[in-house]
Amino acid sequence: MKVVLLAGGVGGAKMAEGFDGLEGVELSVIGNIADDAEFHGLWVSPDIDTLTYSLAGRIDRAQGWGVADESHRALGVLKELGADTWMTLGDRDFGLHIYRSHALAQGQSRSEIAAHVAKTFGVKSRILLPTDDVVQTRVRVAAGWLSFQEYFVREQCKPEVLELDYAGIAAAKPTYAALEAIAAADFIVLAPSNPLVSITPILEVPGLRAALGAARAPVWAVSPLIAGKVVKGPADRMMKALGLRPDALGVAQYYAGAVDHMVIDTLDEGLRAEIMALGKGCTVLPTLMTERAEKEALAAGIIEAMV
Ligand code: GDP
Ligand code: CA
Numbered sequence: 001m002k003v004v005l006l007a008g009g010v011g012g013a014k015m016a017e018g019f020d021g022l023e024g025v026e027l028s029v030i031g032n033i034a035d036d037a038e039f040h041g042l043w044v045s046p047d048i049d050t051l052t053y054s055l056a057g058r059i060d061r062a063q064g065w066g067v068a069d070e071s072h073r074a075l076g077v078l079k080e081l082g083a084d085t086w087m088t089l090g091d092r093d094f095g096l097h098i099y100r101s102h103a104l105a106q107g108q109s110r111s112e113i114a115a116h117v118a119k120t121f122g123v124k125s126r127i128l129l130p131t132d133d134v135v136q137t138r139v140r141v142a143a144g145w146l147s148f149q150e151y152f153v154r155e156q157c158k159p160e161v162l163e164l165d166y167a168g169i170a171a172a173k174p175t176y177a178a179l180e181a182i183a184a185a186d187f188i189v190l191a192p193s194n195p196l197v198s199i200t201p202i203l204e205v206p207g208l209r210a211a212l213g214a215a216r217a218p219v220w221a222v223s224p225l226i227a228g229k230v231v232k233g234p235a236d237r238m239m240k241a242l243g244l245r246p247d248a249l250g251v252a253q254y255y256a257g258a259v260d261h262m263v264i265d266t267l268d269e270g271l272r273a274e275i276m277a278l279g280k281g282c283t284v285l286p287t288l289m290t291e292r293a294e295k296e297a298l299a300a301g302i303i304e305a306m307v
Pocket of ligand 2: 008009010035046047198
């Protein structure tokens with residue numbers, strides 16, 4: 001079965017690991033590039049790297065991001081020299097950013113680089129980018145516009161979000177690989193990632209949403225909100241601030257035009273009738289993923305419910 005997963009960072013990577021581990025599943029993950037930014041002259045792609053490190057077994061499991069067994073000597077030197085070092089980048093991680101930046105300078109595309117890194121690190125699934133162009137989420141808070149990482153890391157998601165913008169998205173071109181994977185898919189799943197800053201900047205790349213609509217595969221989404229709360233991150237507060245219901249029903253309403261079916265947590269069983277009243281299917285499963293077995297059980301449960 002060809003499964004295409006649209007995914008952000010930590011929540012997306014957990015779901016990707018679940019499908020990646022299943023027998024008979026050929027997984028292509030379309031990752032989010034709108035968190036990308038330049039640091040110290042290097043191009044950093046946090047969500048793609050979280051996917052790659054997770055599927056390669058190199059992730060720092062306790063943190064959910066970054067490389068296991070990491071040190072921060074390079075960052076220490078940068079700090080000593082007066083650079084801004086609020087973005088934590090480890091030494092091994094720096095190696096990847098140096099490689100990516102050099103390959104970009106030599107004219108390789110972002111998706112070629114991502115594919116090479118994934119293959120070299122031993123990732124079985126395909127990691128695709130929605131576009132090779134630069135798209136960057138910007139967040140308006142009371143103090144003005146911030147880059148996504150300024151909001152997320154430097155400001156620790158504390159300021160209230162007033163507006164979101166995906167700079168560059170209107171002019172972005174979808175990658176052929178992403179469009180082709182969507183068209184060839186047997187099953188398309190939106191991971192339990194932040195709907196506003198992980199999934200939307202994928203869906204809004206011109207052509208992507210239309211490709212999902214035209215695909216022969218069913219399109220399902222897994223709610224990142226359980227009992228009205230995030231597992232991690234600002235999705236619930238962001239949704240509330242932007243006038244959306246911060247729960248699985250709010251996620252279903254937000255995705256209404258793009259998905260056929262919602263997967264919600266057992267704690268949210270009470271929302272099932274209202275989700276089905278939107279004209280959507282709805283499957284209730286345990287969706288909290290900590291151990292590998294839980295990730296694979298959720299992926300298997302979703303497939304079983306779909307077929
Ligand atoms: P980021 O790019 O690292 O912020 O990660 P994502 O956008 O991929 O995922 C963030 C979302 O994942 C948050 O809204 C979390 O609530 C959700 N999430 C994280 N772990 C889990 C989990 O085990 N189950 C579910 N259902 N959602 C999760
Ligand atoms: Ca992210």
